[in-house]
Amino acid sequence: MAKWGMVIDLDKCTGCQACTTACSMENNTLPGESWQDVLFYHEGEYPSAQMKWLPRPCMQCEKPSCVYVCPTRATYKDEEAGGIVFVDWNKCIGCKYCMIACPYGVRFYADEQPLVEPDIRDVYPGENGQLWSPPYQNPEQDWRRGIGIQPKGVVSKCTFCHHKVSKAPEGVADLDEDDPDLVEYVPACVRTCPPKARFFGDLDNPESNVNRLIGDKKGVRLLDHTGNRPQVYYLGAGAGIPAFSPRKS
Amino acid sequence: MSDNNVMKGGLGTGLLILSVIVLLGSFGFVMYNLTVHGHATFNVSSNLPWGQPISTYLYFALASSGLGLIASLPLVFGFKQYYGLAKRAIFLAFIILVSGMAVLALELGHTFRMLWAIPFNMQIQSAMFWMGVFYAADLLFLLWKFQKMESGDWDSKATRTIGIASFLGVLLASGNLALIFGMMSMRPFWFDGLLPIYFYLTAVTSGLAALVFFTYLAYGFQRGAMPEKLQQALAGGLPKLFAAVLGLTILFVGVRAITGLYSNNPEIHYVWTEYLFASPVYVASVVLGLLVPFALMISASLRVNPGIQILVSILTFGGLFAERYFFVVGGQVVPLFKGTWAWDMIQYTPSITEWALTVMGSALLFTLYVLGEKFFNLSAAPEQPMMDAAADQPRQATA
Numbered sequence: 001m002a003k004w005g006m007v008i009d010l011d012k013c014t015g016c017q018a019c020t021t022a023c024s025m026e027n028n029t030l031p032g033e034s035w036q037d038v039l040f041y042h043e044g045e046y047p048s049a050q051m052k053w054l055p056r057p058c059m060q061c062e063k064p065s066c067v068y069v070c071p072t073r074a075t076y077k078d079e080e081a082g083g084i085v086f087v088d089w090n091k092c093i094g095c096k097y098c099m100i101a102c103p104y105g106v107r108f109y110a111d112e113q114p115l116v117e118p119d120i121r122d123v124y125p126g127e128n129g130q131l132w133s134p135p136y137q138n139p140e141q142d143w144r145r146g147i148g149i150q151p152k153g154v155v156s157k158c159t160f161c162h163h164k165v166s167k168a169p170e171g172v173a174d175l176d177e178d179d180p181d182l183v184e185y186v187p188a189c190v191r192t193c194p195p196k197a198r199f200f201g202d203l204d205n206p207e208s209n210v211n212r213l214i215g216d217k218k219g220v221r222l223l224d225h226t227g228n229r230p231q232v233y234y235l236g237a238g239a240g241i242p243a244f245s246p247r248k249s
Numbered sequence: 250m251s252d253n254n255v256m257k258g259g260l261g262t263g264l265l266i267l268s269v270i271v272l273l274g275s276f277g278f279v280m281y282n283l284t285v286h287g288h289a290t291f292n293v294s295s296n297l298p299w300g301q302p303i304s305t306y307l308y309f310a311l312a313s314s315g316l317g318l319i320a321s322l323p324l325v326f327g328f329k330q331y332y333g334l335a336k337r338a339i340f341l342a343f344i345i346l347v348s349g350m351a352v353l354a355l356e357l358g359h360t361f362r363m364l365w366a367i368p369f370n371m372q373i374q375s376a377m378f379w380m381g382v383f384y385a386a387d388l389l390f391l392l393w394k395f396q397k398m399e400s401g402d403w404d405s406k407a408t409r410t411i412g413i414a415s416f417l418g419v420l421l422a423s424g425n426l427a428l429i430f431g432m433m434s435m436r437p438f439w440f441d442g443l444l445p446i447y448f449y450l451t452a453v454t455s456g457l458a459a460l461v462f463f464t465y466l467a468y469g470f471q472r473g474a475m476p477e478k479l480q481q482a483l484a485g486g487l488p489k490l491f492a493a494v495l496g497l498t499i500l501f502v503g504v505r506a507i508t509g510l511y512s513n514n515p516e517i518h519y520v521w522t523e524y525l526f527a528s529p530v531y532v533a534s535v536v537l538g539l540l541v542p543f544a545l546m547i548s549a550s551l552r553v554n555p556g557i558q559i560l561v562s563i564l565t566f567g568g569l570f571a572e573r574y575f576f577v578v579g580g581q582v583v584p585l586f587k588g589t590w591a592w593d594m595i596q597y598t599p600s601i602t603e604w605a606l607t608v609m610g611s612a613l614l615f616t617l618y619v620l621g622e623k624f625f626n627l628s629a630a631p632e633q634p635m636m637d638a639a640a641d642q643p644r645q646a647t648a
């Protein structure tokens with residue numbers, strides 16, 4: 001089985017948020033429930049301040065702290081599915097311990113106060129156990145893997161678009177949106193990225209383009225000191241997030 | 250046995266009625282809001298997922314553990330002077346834990362699912378799995394021990410074995426509860442292998458506050474009305490113990506604060522400078538809830554004064570409630586992996602519903618307390634302590 005990995009080239013990323021939008025369309029997420037998001041931040045101060053950004057999906061960690069803390073095994077890492085970390089919405093009890101334990105802050109408890117008004121959950125009230133039911137939905141639903149629109153009281157997160165990548169032909173090294181035979185299996189954020197800053201492929205395959213990129217362009221994993229060992233790599237100068245500091249306005 | 254227990258009379262009935270009204274009111278309010286608005290009725294968010302309901306649960310669970318530890322002084326370690334307190338301590342430990350669990354149950358996304366999903370999936374890597382195991386065992390042992398005392402069996406071999414098992418259960422439960430936070434290396438404000446020690450200490454402190462307060466309450470705040478053994482305990486060793494654990498708690502808070510202030514790590518440093526010490530409520534809770542009680546309790550003449558004891562127990566109650574709250578929230582106020590994108594620390598104040606949950610837990614505690622005082626003799630103690638009679642006769646072998 002493949003070990004799916006994502007490579008994001010920060011030298012190419014323009015911070016356009018097309019990935020974020022594609023993800024929320026694909027996965028019917030709520031405003032603020034950004035499984036994929038782009039962080040915008042500043043590095044340093046005048047006169048050498050820089051404006052920077054960094055797209056951030058779930059890292060699908062090799063050693064996922066979210067999995068270790070989950071008391072019900074609702075959160076689990078599926079090596080058979082390329083090492084994707086899923087949430088089983090039939091088992092999650094909504095204790096939110098995984099959200100405490102994820103160093104990357106990429107898990108969401110959507111049963112919270114709305115980010116924007118009107119609350120879209122009131123506009124499209126939930127049916128059939130869903131938290132909300134918009135008229136246009138991705139027909140792919142798999143609650144055992146946290147795919148689709150979640151029920152109340154559970155945690156949701158990026159699934160590396162498992163409903164797409166799982167249909168790719170066996171043994172394929174990379175899922176490249178420029179290949180007409182593979183384009184349908186490419187994760188929404190990768191497929192949509194206008195400057196082609198995102199790549200998706202098999203980290204276990206020595207021939208894969210993602211491995212070549214990591215090797216040639218010095219790919220790094222973020223917050224490496226946590227030991228979580230992401231399956232998402234970043235290319236380009238200065239990949240990283242400066243430490244939090246409260247702003248004195 | 251003297252029975253000046255005012256809870257058995259009209260005063261108790263009055264308090265019972267009041268508690269039940271508050272309990273039903275707050276429960277109804279919480280349930281209504283949860284049904285209509287879901288968890289949006291809480292002020293927690295995906296960025297700060299654990300708020301006051303969790304800190305309330307933590308407070309109750311640890312007060313229960315503290316009471317369990319206090320009860321083990323006479324029951325496991327043979328400090329006979331505390332015999333008069335043991336039964337009430339066990340009873341309080343049980344009902345405080347039940348009240349805490351009730352609060353936690355309404356905080357979860359799927360309460361009933363927990364009942365099968367945790368045992369059937371056996372995720373032994375999760376500290377929260379062990380929290381379930383240890384607190385369930387703790388609850389069971391407390392009940393069993395209480396039942397033994399109720400049947401007058403204080404000193405048989407079986408009772409003592411249950412006592413030891415219960416003592417270990419309490420240590421495991423509260424120590425593991427500490428590690429739920431203490432093992433989170435991605436949250437440096439919590440990450441601390443010695444956190445279980447801190448939890449044991451503060452557990453005993455809050456347990457003592459509860460014990461002193463509820464013992465006085467049972468006798469209309471009149472020490473003279475209490476049975477002899479209780480009076481002895483409250484005038485003798487107990488206040489000294491109270492002073493000692495208060496002092497150690499302050500020491501622990503102090504070293505945590507110094508480490509945090511000294512450290513450059515923003516995820517610890519700013520929690521202390523920009524959140525804790527920037528909050529008048531936190532500063533007041535340390536001063537009024539820990540320092541003042543400690544100052545009062547180190548005075549040999551003041552610490553035996555009933556009025557001072559009641560005051561100190563109430564102050565410590567509040568102080569430690571705040572301490573738990575700021576501990577839980579403090580570990581989350583610095584946004585994870587947002588860097589300088591985050592404008593400020595995450596702002597959180599509990600919503601009315603979250604407060605109502607805290608009120609509900611307290612009202613449940615008072616309700617069960619009055620019922621306990623009414624239906625049991627919580628001041629009971631063995632006629633003559635027989636810890637030395639080693640090869641003792643098995644008295645009643647119930648259960």
Ligand code: SF4
Nearest residue numbers: 058059060061066102
């Ligand atoms: S990034 Fe967070 S949610 Fe994703 S696998 Fe790692 S620890 Fe889990």
Ligand code: SF4
Nearest residue numbers: 070092093095096098
């Ligand atoms: S919230 Fe759900 S997925 Fe997360 S730790 Fe709890 S049970 Fe597991």
